[in-house]
Amino acid sequence: MLLTYVDESYDRDHYWMVALVVAEKHLRPLHRALDSVVAKAADHYPVDRHAELHGHALVQARDDWTRMGNKGHNMVRARIGVYADAMKVIGAHDVRIIVRGLDLRPHRSNHFGPGACPSPHELVLRQLLEEICEHVQVRDELALVIADEIDGADDHRRHFRDYQQDAAGGSVSDNLLCLVDTIHFAPSKASRLLQAADLIAYLHRRLVSGQDSDPRARRANEMLWAHVAPRVAHSHCWVPEQHTCWRLGSS
Numbered sequence: 001m002l003l004t005y006v007d008e009s010y011d012r013d014h015y016w017m018v019a020l021v022v023a024e025k026h027l028r029p030l031h032r033a034l035d036s037v038v039a040k041a042a043d044h045y046p047v048d049r050h051a052e053l054h055g056h057a058l059v060q061a062r063d064d065w066t067r068m069g070n071k072g073h074n075m076v077r078a079r080i081g082v083y084a085d086a087m088k089v090i091g092a093h094d095v096r097i098i099v100r101g102l103d104l105r106p107h108r109s110n111h112f113g114p115g116a117c118p119s120p121h122e123l124v125l126r127q128l129l130e131e132i133c134e135h136v137q138v139r140d141e142l143a144l145v146i147a148d149e150i151d152g153a154d155d156h157r158r159h160f161r162d163y164q165q166d167a168a169g170g171s172v173s174d175n176l177l178c179l180v181d182t183i184h185f186a187p188s189k190a191s192r193l194l195q196a197a198d199l200i201a202y203l204h205r206r207l208v209s210g211q212d213s214d215p216r217a218r219r220a221n222e223m224l225w226a227h228v229a230p231r232v233a234h235s236h237c238w239v240p241e242q243h244t245c246w247r248l249g250s251s
């Protein structure tokens with residue numbers, strides 16, 4: 001059985017979703033290693049040993065990492081060091097990373113009316129699930145999907161059932177039958193593996209968006225990404241045609 005942890009990150013122009021695929025036997029070692037990253041930070045900096053590894057919070061010194069952003073403390077490098085430790089740990093384990101994205105700019109030029117087309121989340125999730133299933137089938141495995149808690153979780157579970165039953169979209173994954181049960185939603189605060197997916201998704205978005213104009217910040221992001229780059233099994237951003245309503249079988 002493979003466990004697949006899913007999180008999203010988006011800005012005005014792109015919607016991204018990341019899946020971190022982990023075999024059962026690697027779950028506990030990776031969880032413990034990520035716990036050790038936070039424990040190490042707590043030994044040296046003003047942070048709780050149960051702090052959540054959250055990309056935005058680490059970079060911006062928010063939430064559990066607020067005290068590492070106090071004025072008078074040179075903590076930026078320290079927070080990036082914690083991020084780097086986490087990415088090293090992820091990259092050192094036998095995991096696979098799947099990335100799917102959607103270019104939102106054509107969406108803003110379409111005029112189909114509210115609810116006429118699938119939401120970006122619904123569309124990218126379908127494409128991500130198909131790619132997960134293709135990856136899982138090659139390994140002759142089954143997978144369980146765990147996603148970060150979001151509003152509308154019941155709707156997404158219903159969509160998941162529809163995906164498995166509806167072949168009209170031309171799914172390459174045989175109706176996603178390799179994905180067992182339903183999509184399970186959990187708070188990232190309680191899951192180091194969801195936190196790992198968040199770190200990957202947040203960093204990936206910052207890199208591809210080019211939002212860091214400072215060359216030093218760009219180099220730091222590239223250094224962080226280099227730790228997990230060899231684990232990326234698939235990465236694709238779909239650019240739909242303008243004035244085309246997105247359909248759930250499109251890729």
